[in-house]
Amino acid sequence: MQAVVFDLDGVLTDTADYHFKAWKNLAASIGIQIDHTFNEQLKGISRMDSLERILEYGGRSNDFTLIEREQLAEQKNEEYRLLIASITPRELLPGIASFLRELKDEGLKIGLASASKNGSSILERLHIADNFDTIVDPAKLSKGKPDPEIFRTAADQLNLLPSECAGIEDAVAGIQSINGAGIFSVGVGVPPEAKADWNVNATAELTLGELMAHFKAK
């Protein structure tokens, strides 16, 4: 194993609640009420795909032009950016700082495969941007998670084969993306149906020793 490719939201930091708050307010402004259970479906899904799912859920799929949908997505992003403006390194999930240090100390490469167009600025706010050898630009992808493109692109950008990488995800769509790319998948709190190669309950359980052992056993 020569690299670890990380998802961001739910793996490095927990911005799910900020996304939820911003989507909930946006949805309410057009008469759609969403709850935490529905929000689970939006994890790892791109901004525009998330909006489509909300409109479908509210029975309003055909009520907005493309320009109006782009404005709605922008409205959500404006509130989301206000919410994430005050993120600090304290919001790194447990164990992540030491896990990144272990990877660096052992000379492994580190990549980011997040659907978020705000990914780079969040890494800066968490003070971990310098650890990353590559960041996939989600704006350049033709398909979002669960399509394998994002994780396959991360391996390509690192000049590695998918079989030389591990990927870590908290969303079912993300595990499907990693598995489809032929990368060893690590699920953080994902249900067994997602079929991750190794499952942990929380990021605090991530250590290089454990990861290597599971990677070699596959």
Ligand code: B16
């Ligand atoms: P943005 P990940 C995903 O990040 C989030 O889980 C998902 O809820 C969000 O809609 C998506 O990023 C796009 O984010 O609106 O900031 O571009 O889990 O792939 O790191």
Ligand code: MG
């Ligand atoms: Mg995620």
